[in-house]
Amino acid sequence: MKLLTKIYLGLLLIILISSSAMIFFSNKAIENRFAQDLKNSSILKIKKMERDLSKAFSGNRETVILNHLQEIKSKTDAEYAAALNTKGIYIAHTNVIKKGRESTLFKKEKVKSEALCRFETYQDGQPYLKLLIPLSSSSQSELIGGMDSPVNYGFIELSINMSKINESTTDLTKRILLITICFSMLILSAAYLYLKKNLSQINHLIKGTKEVKSGTYGSILPVLSKDELGELTENFNEMSRKLSETAVSREYLSSIIENMRDPLIICDKAGTIKNVNKAGQNIFTVKKEELYGKNVCELCKHASYNFDSLVNDIEKKGHFLIHEIYLFSKNSTPVPMSLYAFYANNAGEKSIIVVLKDLREIKKHLMELQKVQENFKLLIENAPFGVLISRNGEFIYANETANKILASEGETVSGKKISDFAAESEKDFLLSTLEKVENKKIKTAGIESKLINREGSLFEAIISCVKIEWEGKDCALTFFYDITEKKREEMEILNAQKTESLQIMAGGISHDFNNMLSGIIGNLSILEKKISDPATKEIVSEIFLAAESAQNLTRQLLAFSKEIKPIKKLVNSAKMIREAAVFSTRGSSCEIIFSISPDLKNIIADENQITQAINNIMINAVQAMPDGGRIFVKAQNIKVEEDGVSLQAGDYILVSISDEGIGIPKEYIGKIFQPYFTTKPKGHGLGLPMVYAAIKNHQGRIDVSSQTGKGTTFNIYLPSTDEKIAGDEVTMDKRISLRGKRVLVMDDDEIVRKSLGRMLDALGIKAVFTNDGENALKEYSLAIEQKNPFDLIISDLTVPGKMGGTELAGRILKINPAAKIIVSSGYSDEISGADYEKYGFCAMLAKPYRIEQLEKTLISFLN
Numbered sequence: 102m103k104l105l106t107k108i109y110l111g112l113l114l115i116i117l118i119s120s121s122a123m124i125f126f127s128n129k130a131i132e133n134r135f136a137q138d139l140k141n142s143s144i145l146k147i148k149k150m151e152r153d154l155s156k157a158f159s160g161n162r163e164t165v166i167l168n169h170l171q172e173i174k175s176k177t178d179a180e181y182a183a184a185l186n187t188k189g190i191y192i193a194h195t196n197v198i199k200k201g202r203e204s205t206l207f208k209k210e211k212v213k214s215e216a217l218c219r220f221e222t223y224q225d226g227q228p229y230l231k232l233l234i235p236l237s238s239s240s241q242s243e244l245i246g247g248m249d250s251p252v253n254y255g256f257i258e259l260s261i262n263m264s265k266i267n268e269s270t271t272d273l274t275k276r277i278l279l280i281t282i283c284f285s286m287l288i289l290s291a292a293y294l295y296l297k298k299n300l301s302q303i304n305h306l307i308k309g310t311k312e313v314k315s316g317t318y319g320s321i322l323p324v325l326s327k328d329e330l331g332e333l334t335e336n337f338n339e340m341s342r343k344l345s346e347t348a349v350s351r352e353y354l355s356s357i358i359e360n361m362r363d364p365l366i367i368c369d370k371a372g373t374i375k376n377v378n379k380a381g382q383n384i385f386t387v388k389k390e391e392l393y394g395k396n397v398c399e400l401c402k403h404a405s406y407n408f409d410s411l412v413n414d415i416e417k418k419g420h421f422l423i424h425e426i427y428l429f430s431k432n433s434t435p436v437p438m439s440l441y442a443f444y445a446n447n448a449g450e451k452s453i454i455v456v457l458k459d460l461r462e463i464k465k466h467l468m469e470l471q472k473v474q475e476n477f478k479l480l481i482e483n484a485p486f487g488v489l490i491s492r493n494g495e496f497i498y499a500n501e502t503a504n505k506i507l508a509s510e511g512e513t514v515s516g517k518k519i520s521d522f523a524a525e526s527e528k529d530f531l532l533s534t535l536e537k538v539e540n541k542k543i544k545t546a547g548i549e550s551k552l553i554n555r556e557g558s559l560f561e562a563i564i565s566c567v568k569i570e571w572e573g574k575d576c577a578l579t580f581f582y583d584i585t586e587k588k589r590e591e592m593e594i595l596n597a598q599k600t601e602s603l604q605i606m607a608g609g610i611s612h613d614f615n616n617m618l619s620g621i622i623g624n625l626s627i628l629e630k631k632i633s634d635p636a637t638k639e640i641v642s643e644i645f646l647a648a649e650s651a652q653n654l655t656r657q658l659l660a661f662s663k664e665i666k667p668i669k670k671l672v673n674s675a676k677m678i679r680e681a682a683v684f685s686t687r688g689s690s691c692e693i694i695f696s697i698s699p700d701l702k703n704i705i706a707d708e709n710q711i712t713q714a715i716n717n718i719m720i721n722a723v724q725a726m727p728d729g730g731r732i733f734v735k736a737q738n739i740k741v742e743e744d745g746v747s748l749q750a751g752d753y754i755l756v757s758i759s760d761e762g763i764g765i766p767k768e769y770i771g772k773i774f775q776p777y778f779t780t781k782p783k784g785h786g787l788g789l790p791m792v793y794a795a796i797k798n799h800q801g802r803i804d805v806s807s808q809t810g811k812g813t814t815f816n817i818y819l820p821s822t823d824e825k826i827a828g829d830e831v832t833m834d835k836r837i838s839l840r841g842k843r844v845l846v847m848d849d850d851e852i853v854r855k856s857l858g859r860m861l862d863a864l865g866i867k868a869v870f871t872n873d874g875e876n877a878l879k880e881y882s883l884a885i886e887q888k889n890p891f892d893l894i895i896s897d898l899t900v901p902g903k904m905g906g907t908e909l910a911g912r913i914l915k916i917n918p919a920a921k922i923i924v925s926s927g928y929s930d931e932i933s934g935a936d937y938e939k940y941g942f943c944a945m946l947a948k949p950y951r952i953e954q955l956e957k958t959l960i961s962f963l964n
Contacts, residue, residue, distance in 0.1 A: 116285040143177040147234050147257050154236055158184070158192070158254040166193040173257065180229065180260040187255055204258055206231055228263035301325060309337055313344065364438075364457040367445075370412065372396045375452065384436060384459060385428075397455065411442055415453065419443065425460065437464060489579040490571055491535055494518050497576070506583060509555050519579075524551040524559055531564070538566040538577040552581065560585045592771040616850045618949035622648050623856035626951040627863050648949075668947060669799075671824050672708045674754055675701045675736065681712045682734050682758075685719035690729035697736040702754055702821035710795040711819070717788040718758050718815050725762025725813065733759040738821065748802050752821045759814040765807040773805065839956070840865030842963055843889070847877035847909060848897040848925070853948070857895070857925075860952045864959070874904025878912055885916065892963060895946070898926035910941040921962050925950075 147154070150169045157165035170182040174195050183194040189204045222229050234257045305322040312320045321338050324331045358365055364381035368374045377392045385392070414421040421442040427435040437460040445454045481488050487503035489496050499507075499514035507522050508514050519535060520528040527550050537543045548564040562581045569578045625648065629641050675697050682693055704711070722732045735757040741750050765773060774793040796803045799819055807813040844866050848854050854870045861868045869884075869891070871877040877896065884890050894913065896906040910922045924937055925946040937945045944958055 116281075116288065143173070143179070143232055143259055143261070144234055147173060147236075151236055154184070154257070155254050158186075158236065163193050167195070170195050170257075173259070177259060178261065180262050183258040185233075185256040185258055187253055189256075192255065204233075206233060206258060230261040230263055232257075232259040232261070234259070303330065306330075306334060306337060309341065313341065363459065366392075366397060366455040366457070368397045368453050368455065370451055370453065372398055372412075372453075381457070384457070412453070415442055415444055428457070437461060486583075487579075487581045489514065489581070490569070490576050491519070491579065492539070492571070492574060492576045494532055494535055497571070503581070506554055507552070522552050524553065527551060535566060535577045535579070538568050539575050541568055541575075544568065549584075561588050589771060595775070615948040616853055618648060619850075620852035620856040620949075622949040622951055623853075623860050623955075626953065627859050630863070630952075668707050668709075668945065669705050670708070671822070671826055672704050672706050672711070673826055674704045674819075674821070677708060677712060678715060678734065678736055678756060681715040682719055682732075685716040686723055686732065689723045691723050691726055692729075692731050694731055694733050695735075696733065698738060700738065701736050702738050702752065703824060703826065704754060704799075704819050705822055705824075706799050706819065707795075710798065714792040714795045714817070715756070715758070717792050718817075721788065722758060722760035722762065722813070725760050725764075730761045733757070735759075739818075741818075748818060749800070752823075753801075753818045754821045756817040756819070757814060758817075759812060761812045764809040764811055765805070765813055766809055770805065770807060838865070839959055839963060842866045842892045842959075843884075844868045844959075845877060845881055845884075845891040845894045846870045846896075847872070847874060847894070847900075847906070849873060849900045849903075850897070853897075857955075860955050863952060864956055866959070873900045874906070874909035874912075877909055878904070881913055882916065890917070892921070893959065894920065894922045895925050896922060898924055906942075907940045914941045923958065923962070 150173065154166065154169055156162075157169065166184045170184060170193055173179065174182040181195045183196075183204070184192045185204050186192055191202050191204060222231060236254045236257060305325075309320045309322050320341050322334050324334045324338075358376075359378050361378055361380055364384045365378045366374060366381055367376040374392050374395050374397055377389050382389055382392070411421050421440070423440040426438055426440050428438050439458040439460060440455065441458075442453055442455045445452050482501045484500060484502055487506055488498075488500040489503055490498040495516065495518055496514050504513050514522075519531045523531045531550065534543070534545060534548070538545065544567050546565040548566075550562055550564050551559045552562045554560050561584045563584050565580045567578050569576055571578075621644075625641060625644055629638065632638055632641065678697065679695065682695075686693060719732065726732075735755075737755055739753050739755045741748050741753060773789050775790065793803060796817060796819070801817065801819040803818070804816045805813065806816075842865075844861060846854065846857055846861075846868050848857070848870075849872050851872075854872070858868055858870060869880055871880055874896075877894070881891060881894070894909075896909055898906040900906075906922075906924050906926070910924075913920050913922065921943050922941060923944045923946055924940075924942040925948060943962055946955065946958055
């Protein structure tokens with residue numbers, strides 16, 4: 102119940118009790134007053150009659166007494182009036198029946214004759230006032246005053262009914278009660294207003310104290326008055342403000358402490374633990390309550406430091422620090438920690454704050470970092486590139502690779518400068534570059550430069566520099582890569598790209614040129630057989646020589662062309678090398694010195710391409726010695742155990758051709774295999790590129806080394822085989838007649854068709870000609886239907902925009918799996934001499950060819 106209600110009810114209760122008491126006592130007072138007044142008036146009336154009554158008593162005159170009694174009764178409103186003698190016997194009574202009886206009132210009460218007796222009794226439930234008034238011989242004044250002791254004649258007894266008096270008293274009480282209620286309401290209203298005003302301030306104070314109790318600080322209450330309550334409110338506001346400042350700081354600090362990742366312990370100067378944050382509970386695997394009241398030494402009992410020395414150090418230095426100490430958790434696990442302790446004031450009392458740092462993760466990270474550093478050092482030391490660190494231009498660190506490349510045997514690069522290893526023309530540039538890097542002016546990457554290796558030779562290098570801090574000082578970190586081999590490979594790639602472009606062109610030219618030569622050589626071979634005039638035959642022979650020279654040129658172009666795959670067969674390598682070398686030097690003044698292993702293995706190769714490659718190298722050797730000299734031709738078996746730069750592991754023959762000529766300048770070595778590169782005034786620059794292409798087509802490799810004025814050596818690596826050559830498979834002795842045979846020819850070139858038609862006609866063969874695969878397939882199907890099939894098909898390989906030879910072969914073999922198909926082509930990237938059989942062809946005629954070659958091939962398959 103609120104205070105205002107309590108006070109209000111209290112006031113109401115007080116007023117009610119007071120009013121009731123006042124009414125009660127007022128009522129009694131009124132009653133007593135009425136009774137006293139009635140008694141006094143009755144006594145006065147009796148005293149007025151006292152002389153007559155005294156005489157009547159003396160004379161025993163009952164009638165007179167009774168008359169007086171009647172008069173007294175009427176004047177006093179008494180119930181009855183009676184006269185008694187001194188012994189208490191009724192002499193006369195207004196109620197006649199009681200005459201001669203003894204008064205019960207007189208009998209019960211100890212009546213003194215000299216005293217007036219007043220009694221209050223109840224009779225039949227009604228209150229009565231009974232008076233026993235003595236009669237004496239004294240005067241009236243004396244009787245009233247009671248100054249003498251008169252002679253008593255007897256008594257007058259009156260009985261007065263008090264109901265009338267009570268009715269008067271009740272009316273008066275009602276009026277008093279009404280006045281009291283009105284006055285009480287007025288008092289209560291005034292009290293309510295006053296209390297409400299003052300209790301409103303008290304309610305605000307109660308609310309504010311509740312907020313403080315709940316931990317909410319900073320409440321500002323309204324000041325409603327300037328009295329003591331107002332002053333109390335102002336004091337509360339000031340207190341709340343200060344508590345708010347203090348409480349916010351405590352809450353903030355408590356939150357920080359409780360959520361710290363590191364254990365924190367608060368203890369007194371004796372080491373008794375007062376508080377521990379969550380991290381501390383976790384590290385020691387206990388609850389906070391288990392640590393309260395314990396001494397911090399119990400946590401550190403296994404440590405080499407005791408708490409007393411810790412306190413002494415704090416008092417001397419203001420703090421205490423241990424970089425590493427092992428504390429033990431609840432399960433006795435040693436935990437490496439750092440410990441920092443210091444004093445803090447708490448309400449005037451010093452506390453020791455102990456902050457612990459769990460070093461397990463740090464130690465783990467340090468170990469990982471150390472491992473990373475070791476791995477990084479191992480990586481740097483064994484990096485395939487040089488790593489240098491310089492300060493003021495002088496190297497203070499070099500990795501193993503840098504030392505192996507630059508430093509002499511048993512020495513290091515440290516202590517030297519970049520100028521000690523740079524080419525003369527680049528020393529100043531590299532020194533200034535490192536200086537600028539150290540001064541943060543530039544950062545370099547990809548500088549191509551020339552450095553000197555430990556043998557004193559120049560090599561190409563890519564250099565990158567960046568500024569770093571090494572041992573607290575600015576330094577330049579330099580990386581360098583030896584790109585000599587990379588440059589060579591790039592040159593090879595560039596040569597290959599240039600060669601590829603030329604090969605594409607050469608392939609197209611040679612293909613078309615072969616078709617033209619097919620008509621020329623085919624027709625000449627027929628013409629040669631028909632003429633008998635010697636002079637004419639000589640002219641035809643000269644034309645043959647010119648055509649064969651042109652054929653050799655196309656073979657070179659075909660060997661050089663990327664699109665052309667070699668026609669490989671088993672070749673006697675020793676015989677081929679010897680014949681090609683001798684043929685190339687015929688008519689020169691050069692001497693050939695052979696050193697060919699007697700057990701030199703054979704090769705599977707396109708004999709024309711390899712022969713042409715050897716011819717070109719030999720011609721270059723002859724041209725390098727215009728006044729004559731020696732050419733050393735050496736051939737031997739070798740075995741490559743591991744994959745090289747461009748060779749797979751296996752058996753090879755190594756052909757080395759060396760001369761004693763003028764040599765090739767060093768700057769030209771990387772360019773000799775580039776198309777059109779030549780130092781000869783009339784050279785076309787295709788000879789060595791064709792050699793390079795031919796060797797690559799055979800999965801081989803060619804290297805060159807040269808010294809100016811001492812000569813040049815070419816080394817050719819070609820895959821070898823253990824197969825032996827058995828001899829000619831077909832001889833003219835096995836010749837049979839070809840007459841009457843039917844042959845289907847498909848070729849898109851009209852000159853070739855006409856030339857081939859004349860050769861077939863000369864051999865007695867009946868031929869049907871078509872210009873594409875679709876027409877050839879129709880002719881072949883028609884011949885089957887007519888039961889007059891063809892004995893053999895000669896097909897060109899490529900027909901622009903239409904069905905070519907490979908598709909035609911597949912379609913015909915579906916009709917007749919036993920069909921014999923010979924492919925005749927100037928080569929294509931789709932087929933080669935090594936794989937024509939997988940397309941269904943039984944033989945290959947390389948354009949151009951003579952009638953003798955045609956006849957030999959036809960006999961082989963029509964026998």
